[in-house]
Amino acid sequence: MAEDVSPAAGQERYDGLAELDLGEELMYRGMFCVHGVSQDDLGGNSLVNPKTSLEERFEIAITTRPALSSTVHIRAAMTNHAPLWSPVGIVVTGGRVQYVTPRSEGTVMLPGGLRQTPDQSVDEMRRAFDAIATQDARHPGYPLHNEVVVQNPAIAGLFFKDTAGLQPQEIHPTVAVAPNTVPGIVRATSQRFGLPVFVIRHTGVYGISEWDRETGVYDFSTAVRVSPASLVGVE
Numbered sequence: 001m002a003e004d005v006s007p008a009a010g011q012e013r014y015d016g017l018a019e020l021d022l023g024e025e026l027m028y029r030g031m032f033c034v035h036g037v038s039q040d041d042l043g044g045n046s047l048v049n050p051k052t053s054l055e056e057r058f059e060i061a062i063t064t065r066p067a068l069s070s071t072v073h074i075r076a077a078m079t080n081h082a083p084l085w086s087p088v089g090i091v092v093t094g095g096r097v098q099y100v101t102p103r104s105e106g107t108v109m110l111p112g113g114l115r116q117t118p119d120q121s122v123d124e125m126r127r128a129f130d131a132i133a134t135q136d137a138r139h140p141g142y143p144l145h146n147e148v149v150v151q152n153p154a155i156a157g158l159f160f161k162d163t164a165g166l167q168p169q170e171i172h173p174t175v176a177v178a179p180n181t182v183p184g185i186v187r188a189t190s191q192r193f194g195l196p197v198f199v200i201r202h203t204g205v206y207g208i209s210e211w212d213r214e215t216g217v218y219d220f221s222t223a224v225r226v227s228p229a230s231l232v233g234v235e
Helices: 007-013 022-029 054-064 122-138 182-193
Strands: 031-036 068-074 088-101 108-110 114-116 147-161 174-176 197-201 204-208 217-219
Touching (some): 054 147, 147 182, 182 197
Antiparallel strands (some): 031 088, 068 147
């Protein structure tokens, strides 16, 4: 029998809670959480200088751990070309949930690594997570970006989305990642900070462990498909 994860069944998990732990939510709901990193000018939503390089943007997020505006996806949506705000970014697996909304509201970064959001109770956060789960289950891959703001984020690794157009059944190719490409920057950054790299493909989310340092080729036959629960607690 499938586990009952309805709001009523999970209500006791929230009784008396003053704050919500992201890792527990990801495990309970079977969700991935990602923070997209982009080199675009984000205007008033970010304090980062528009001229800041992609490498520097990764470094800021990894070393200072500011409150991150992230999105969550259930497993079914993640494997059906779920829209990602950016094809590269950070896999977030823990931290204190500050704010949750089924639709992106473009929250604004403040000095000191804080992010400006409306006040929200734990019960309101729970209902927002419920709405996101229902939305993703009914419309896998539907282009609707939710927003989850996470304080003191736990970072499990970096990711890039495989956009090579490979079919789901092609699970054993070797893929070249040139140093001057965006995935190449992700790879170099991961090595600099000792973080694993995850590839988001049609068939799921995979951890990449074997790279050829000379050519930048990784062998997908050694990649391991990961679940949200397997990443929680990894940082």
